[in-house]
Amino acid sequence: MAVLSVNNIHKTFEDTPVLKGVDLEINQGDVVAILGPSGSGKTTLLRIINFLEKADQGELTFDGTTYDLKTISKKDIARIRSKTGFVFQNFNLFKNKTALENVTEGLIVARKMDKQEAEKIGKEMLDKVGMSDRYDYFPSKLSGGQQQRVAIARALAQSPEIIYFDEPTSALDPELIGEVLNVMRDLAKEGMTMLVVTHEISFAHNVSNKVIFMEDGVIVEEGESHEFFANPKQDRTREFLRLIEARHDN
Amino acid sequence: MDARVWGILLDSFWKILIKGIQVTIPLTVLSFFFAMIIALVTAMIQYANVPILKQIVRFYIWIIRGTPLLVQLLVVYFGLPNIGVRLEAFPAAVIVFSINEGAYCSETMRAALEAVPVGQVEAGYCVGMNYLQIMWRIVIPQALRTAFPPLSNSLIGMVKDTSLASNITVAEMLMQTQRIIARVYEPMALYLEVALIYLVFSTILTWLQRYGEKKLNAYEGSK
Numbered sequence: 001m002a003v004l005s006v007n008n009i010h011k012t013f014e015d016t017p018v019l020k021g022v023d024l025e026i027n028q029g030d031v032v033a034i035l036g037p038s039g040s041g042k043t044t045l046l047r048i049i050n051f052l053e054k055a056d057q058g059e060l061t062f063d064g065t066t067y068d069l070k071t072i073s074k075k076d077i078a079r080i081r082s083k084t085g086f087v088f089q090n091f092n093l094f095k096n097k098t099a100l101e102n103v104t105e106g107l108i109v110a111r112k113m114d115k116q117e118a119e120k121i122g123k124e125m126l127d128k129v130g131m132s133d134r135y136d137y138f139p140s141k142l143s144g145g146q147q148q149r150v151a152i153a154r155a156l157a158q159s160p161e162i163i164y165f166d167e168p169t170s171a172l173d174p175e176l177i178g179e180v181l182n183v184m185r186d187l188a189k190e191g192m193t194m195l196v197v198t199h200e201i202s203f204a205h206n207v208s209n210k211v212i213f214m215e216d217g218v219i220v221e222e223g224e225s226h227e228f229f230a231n232p233k234q235d236r237t238r239e240f241l242r243l244i245e246a247r248h249d250n
Numbered sequence: 251m252d253a254r255v256w257g258i259l260l261d262s263f264w265k266i267l268i269k270g271i272q273v274t275i276p277l278t279v280l281s282f283f284f285a286m287i288i289a290l291v292t293a294m295i296q297y298a299n300v301p302i303l304k305q306i307v308r309f310y311i312w313i314i315r316g317t318p319l320l321v322q323l324l325v326v327y328f329g330l331p332n333i334g335v336r337l338e339a340f341p342a343a344v345i346v347f348s349i350n351e352g353a354y355c356s357e358t359m360r361a362a363l364e365a366v367p368v369g370q371v372e373a374g375y376c377v378g379m380n381y382l383q384i385m386w387r388i389v390i391p392q393a394l395r396t397a398f399p400p401l402s403n404s405l406i407g408m409v410k411d412t413s414l415a416s417n418i419t420v421a422e423m424l425m426q427t428q429r430i431i432a433r434v435y436e437p438m439a440l441y442l443e444v445a446l447i448y449l450v451f452s453t454i455l456t457w458l459q460r461y462g463e464k465k466l467n468a469y470e471g472s473k
Contacts, residue, residue: 052372078378086376092369096391106377109387154377 001028002061003162003193004049009058009069011044011217018044019055020217026162026195031188033204033225034197036214037240042197043089045214046166049195050086051077063161082110085155085163089170091147093139099126099150100135103157125153129183145176152183163187165196181207201244205229213237255439262430266423266444270451273422277340277412281347282405288352293359294385307356314353320414322346327418343415347408355404362397363389395466402459406452413448423447 005025011018018041026032034042047053048069049060055069062080093102103122107113113121126132129149139147148168155163165184169177181203188194188207198204204211204225211228213221213236221228221237232238292307314322327342337345366389374384416425427444431437 050376052375078380081376082378084376086373088369088373090369092367092373094370094373094388096388096395105387106379109383110378110380158377 002026003028003030003063004195005061006049006069007059007061009045009048010056011041011048011053012056018217019048022058022214022217022219024212024219026193029191029193030210031192031194031208032196032210032212033208034195034212034214035199035201035204035240036220040214041217042214043166046164046195046197050081050084050164052086082158083161085158085160087148087151087155087163087165087168089167091139091144091151091171093147093150093154095139098136098138099131099142099153102139102150103154106154107157121157122153125156126150128156129153130179143176144172145179148172148180149183152180152187156187162193162195165194165198167197167199169198169200201241213240215240255436258430258434258436259439259443262427262434262440263443263447265430266426266447269421269426270423270447273340273420274409274412274451277343277347277415277420277422278405278409280344281351281412282408284344284348285351285355285404285408286401288348289355289359290390292352292356293363296356296360297363298381311353311356314350319346319350319411320417322350323414323418339415339419342418343412343420347412347415351404351408355401358397358400358404359393362393365396366392398463398466399459402455402462406455406459409451409455410448 002025005023007023009019009022022041022045024032024045034045036042044053048055048058051072058069060067060069060072060080063083067076067080093099094105097105100119100122103125104113104115104118107118107121108115123132123135126135129152131146131149131153134142134146134150137146139150142150152163152168168184169180172180177200181200184194184196184203185207194208196203196208208225211223211225212219213228213232213234215236221232221234223233228237229241232241292310295303295307323343323346326346327337327339330337370388370392371384374388379387412422413424415422416428419425423444427440431440434440
């Protein structure tokens with residue numbers, strides 16, 4: 001069953017078209033990786049899906065209800081967001097809150113959850129991402145990898161139907177990438193539905209079940225993960241994969 | 251210095267200090283409190299880009315920053331009675347200092363709000379918070395951290411600016427000093443004495459600022 005689908009998304013930034021009619025469907029338990037060169041529109045797509053940018057045109061279907069992205073109400077946006085999680089490239093942990101408070105903030109403030117109950121969930125989620133010994137640390141005292149794991153715990157605390165990841169490892173030092181990818185791999189194993197904009201080809205290859213390749217604001221190719229890598233159909237996809245592999249070989 | 255001057259200084263010290271405690275400090279605290287409210291509200295209007303209100307705020311800041319504080323005091327205390335508005339000296343001073351300081355601190359607050367990365371707001375939306383919740387719990391606390399040193403600066407400046415209130419008959423420390431000088435004619439010693447008392451007030455505030463910054467630094471790391 002489709003958790004989320006979008007139709008015909010268009011977006012232009014100051015005369016520069018960034019998305020030129022993108023369609024997407026994500027089913028329960030899917031782990032979808034979006035690949036593509038810089039400027040292909042993949043991050044914008046993710047931000048539009050979670051209403052951080054407004055689309056010029058397009059529809060979004062969530063939980064079986066379809067919304068026009070140009071006219072969707074604040075109430076509907078809040079309702080959909082309460083069922084999704086978002087992990088940013090730069091973590092965006094609340095700087096004035098501890099790790100635990102970062103995870104519980106949304107539960108207590110937005111969902112009016114009892115503080116004790118929220119802390120129970122918060123600790124559970126931090127334990128899950130291997131941060132049990134850092135509850136009371138402020139983000140400034142955590143490494144990038146640790147911050148990103150707290151950010152994942154914060155997203156998980158929403159008990160989301162889907163989590164969006166916007167290049168979750170791009171801002172990390174190479175030696176810290178593994179710990180974040182491991183957490184994401186575990187989530188995938190548990191059946192969490194995930195939409196991941198990434199440059200990590202190995203993640204797309206080994207963890208995701210579906211891959212989308214975007215360029216110049218359109219989806220060039222999409223397919224089942226192993227098939228996509230073993231047998232890319234478009235010239236542009238082959239060229240992109242060849243370039244990436246060449247970079248890895250160096 | 252001879253014994254007579256020492257006697258005058260000692261005798262006048264408490265007379266001046268008592269005015270500091272009775273007038274200068276309450277005048278500063280009250281005015282700064284209202285100035286902070288004005289600054290926060292007007293800074294938020296600018297930050298959120300509220301149409302019309304934003305123009306009004308810009309106009310207010312333009313007028314207040316563009317005219318001398320002393321003139322503002324004179325207009326409110328001596329000028330307004332011409333159009334039938336009569337104010338006691340102390341409330342008139344509180345009003346003028348609040349409005350004046352509010353304009354300067356508004357700019358400080360606005361800059362501090364704008365310095366909070368937009369990602370903090372986006373993260374707030376993504377965990378389901380609404381605009382006011384994000385402002386109140388995430389953005390404003392971080393902005394206050396940034397604004398704390400310049401706001402402390404403004405507060406220290408204000409302690410000294412309250413001496414201007416002597417021009418509209420507020421019996422604060424400077425006016426008290428001038429009264430004593432008129433009687434004993436020792437301007438050098440007495441002006442230096444009142445200057446010293448202002449210095450003590452400012453020094454205490456500087457200590458408080460340092461203590462406050464240390465507290466606020468908790469989440470900023472050990473900078």
